[in-house]
Amino acid sequence: MTTPETDRTMAAMSDAVMRGRTGDVAGARTDLLTVWAATGPGGDALHRCTLAHYLADLYTDPAQSLVWNVRALDAADALTDERVAEHANGVTVAGFYPSLHLNLADDFRRLGSFDAAREHLAAARAASPELGSDGYGRMIRQAIDEVGTAVDAGDTAPRASAPGPT
Template sequence: MAERREASADAVMTRIGQAVILLHGGDREEARNRFGELWSEIGESGDALHRCTLAHYLADTQDDPGDELAWDLRALTAADGPTGDGGAGPEGGGAAAGMGPIGPDDGARPGGGAGGARPRAAGPESEALRALYPSLHLNLAEDYVKLQRPDAARVHLDRARRAADALGGAGCGHGVRAGIDRLERWLRET
């Protein structure tokens, strides 16, 4: 039974990867369609890593900055996981959802404030989710810049910087760190 679940999980990640190839190849519409089909299949209660990864990429296929923000917030909500503490995403109505001011008092939530990214459970999935926090917060900072909300952008940029130790030294970690540095310079100049 565990092997079937593992094979199924690998199939979902493979399908996400195939749609990512389309996205990076410039076919945003087809990528958006495939991501949308997958989202319909796994839904709001699916595997947290799948939901987070899928919402993270679905955000990149959106034309409207508000829609992009909504998907990035879903990705963060999936990474934070269901806690019953009000959450950090749209359903929880927390400050990270963009429903109110974002300030230093929301540091108690995973991925936020001075505590940085703190996955809820140990294991490979939580480590994979923890490694996504810098990129999730960088994307949210970029979303808020597009929406002309520089204060919210700075909060998420700070969270991205604090969570960056989870990136390691190779691969996309360099790109995320460079993105953090670039956005930080841009916000300083504005």
């Protein structure tokens, strides 16, 4: 099994994410874009999925976030459980989909595309049985509910609980 310590690309991503969490969003974005350029569109699907997922969170503009969230979903579709298991025991590709679809739903909602948001909410809900009953699973389920409530209300405002820069 590889770990962020033995996988240089994952280590670079982890360092960039930590940089962003300490307030240097622009630096984190630059670092991740550098890793993205080195990985390329045909690179390792786990790296592309992870990179795009993290990059989407570094944009306050929902259109820019949407581009990266689409890339993350496309990369997940190319992933195998075997590749994911090389990085994390007990994790499957199916477990990625609730969050990926949630993020797309939230981007579409923020853009006022409520029908598209509903489609991705439905996909997130359908995939949510893959989530555990741990804190992460509860957080994603709660966010799915929050986005659903916002869609029903026609609300395009950013969610306070959404990841990313403020």
